Amino acid sequence: MRTIPPKAILSLHFFGLSNNMAFLEFQQKLTDALRAFAAEELGADLDHIAAEIPPKTELGDLAFPVAFELAKVLKQKTGEKQNPRALAEKIAPMLESFDFVGKVSIAGPGYINVYYDRARYLSQSAGRPALADKGGEGEKICVEHTSVNPNKAAHIGHVRNSVLGDTFVRILRAAGHTVEIQNYIDNTGVQVADVVVGFIHLEKMDLDTIKALDARLKTEGTSFDYYCWDLYTKIGIDYQTNESLTEKRAETLHLIEEGDNDVADLADYVATRNVECILDTMERLSIRYDLLPRESEILHLHFWEKAFTMMKEREAIRLETEGKNAGCWVMPFESHEGSDEHETDKILVRSNGTVTYTGKDIAYQMWKLGLLGMDFKYRHFSTYGNGQDVWITTSRDVAADKPVPEFGHASKVYNVIDTRQSYPQEVVKKGVALIFPEKGEEASVHLNYEMVALSPSAAEELGFFLTDEDRSRSFVEMSGRKGLGVKADDLIDRLERDAFAEVQKRHSEITDEEKASIAHEIAVGALRYFLLKFTKNTVVIFDFKEALSFEGETGVYCQYTAVRANSIFRKLEENAVTAAAETIAADLQGVSRVLEGDEGDGIWAVAALAARLEETIAQSVASAEPATLARYTFNLSKAFNLFYHHHRIIDEEDEVKRAVLIAVADSARSALTEALATLGIKVPDRM
């Protein structure tokens, strides 16, 4: 692939966004100019130019500590000692020559502080959307997330995965990427087998009895995945005392993998019903999928055999003839230096000829990247309330009532999987890169995050007995096998109940249906934000009080801020924003006056923060970190609330000032609404 020179990309970028030039473009222009200036005028090559947002609004909108760096580089080059402040003085006029720059000042030992032309920026941005619609062109990115074992209800740990994945998808789309969402279904694994053993050998049920049970559960207001949750716990306990059951498990697993038998049919029903339940849970949180690839197809369509052949051809894998791995096909891991019993070469094919999970995962990853040269068959699975379709894989040809979209063939793949699986994910990435060096390791990204654990008090609140040792620890790990966890639907139900009560207090006049709808949006906002405000590598210690809070740093606070902002515009004249834009354009000097001084700094701070949505999204993409956007959304809300308490917008008598306040409030609510939507959080009409 040919590389496009950076300047060409920049100009394309400008072309696409020319009607909505935000701070990101300003920064790029200034950085480029600085680099050129340093090279041409000072004879210094700077590969990276640091830019910083000053700690306070009165210190400017962008700061370059570049003079310090230059002093160092020039000293190395010429041997002469340079004064950073003097260098900064030389640079300042060049930066000042840009039309969007209001002024440049030198601060402290040599910081170059750039102040944008506030009136000019406001006149150009007034009434414009906070985020340009970038369409969704370019190469496709696949994101795999959720991937809950289909043998029980989803708990809060699974929800962290789904919310992270779904939000990252929204962030990628906001940045202009085309994204496909896959939710991998491990329908032939041990966990499904366990529940199947429970149904057959503990409950003595056959497929028809299970179907009858399922129908009965519905009328009783409980659900199939909750029933399986309990059954899974029960079988876990029985395994410890009943050895014959353990034998049944191996037998059952084998039958499920093989397919085309009664046990496999029963397992398919159980797994599919759990998938349906989990999809319902996730849809409550506005989380939807494009495709459900299943492990059964990876087996039955012989994906692994194809991958295995390719790996052997490229000598990425070798057959061990001696030692403890004799008879296994392994992938050599050059980094291993551990002793014999620890972290050695990764086994992909067992000595009995069966493939391990990691082996299957390599084949699946190759398919995602369009490298396998094979494809699944597809069946329409269901249609969401919003009209979006979900497809599932199948091994048999089915008459399609809808055209099947093209799945896979991604240029890049993000796998949202918790950090405990870092090692096998490393093997998958290295394995694929070994077979396709031209594709490289960059094509596979493990978007890893820490687990959700329970605070000891939360575990006790759920009715679990804790030993003294448990209680002395800072957290208790959740365990599906032990049935220890906060079920997602339970938590959402509780949030909705609490929110309903709050809405009732404030808006007793509206219908219960409206209240429920608002309560739902609040519950989603609270839960999603709660899981997003932590950075990925922080263990979330779940605590009911914190998770159920609607005050402080919460999604509800951000929603409330947006609702409040919207209510201003409901009371303003219909064309208030356009009128304000016209007033601003007609009197730039007057606008400058409003934006001067301490009060002006306060107003400008809100506009400036709203202008940083695009760069925040770019930052979130680059670091694969949704928490960055969540923090930004909260900070913008805080800035707006401060502004709101300082200024009476509707009652403002000075026409120009009123126009400025309207334009700034509008840009803030636009950025806030867009940021919340990207976090998967809606803004209710009232709350």
Added chain:
RNA sequence: GCACCCGUAGCUCAGUUGGAUAGAGUGCUUGACUACGAAUCAAGAGGUCAUAGGUUCGAAUCCUGUCGGGUGCACCA
């Protein structure tokens, strides 16, 4: 034992590829609603950024040691 992650205010956490006086939320003390919506705002107290060195004009951030915590290291997934 080996590998990776972490240690920041009483508690829970942010802190952009090294940059200006280390910030939020919460809890505590106090103040502000006949409202552009108090699920809000303001003020106060609260710090040896685990610890000892090193690199640098500049370190919470990079390097090394020490102490403390977490996770992973299956012919499971």
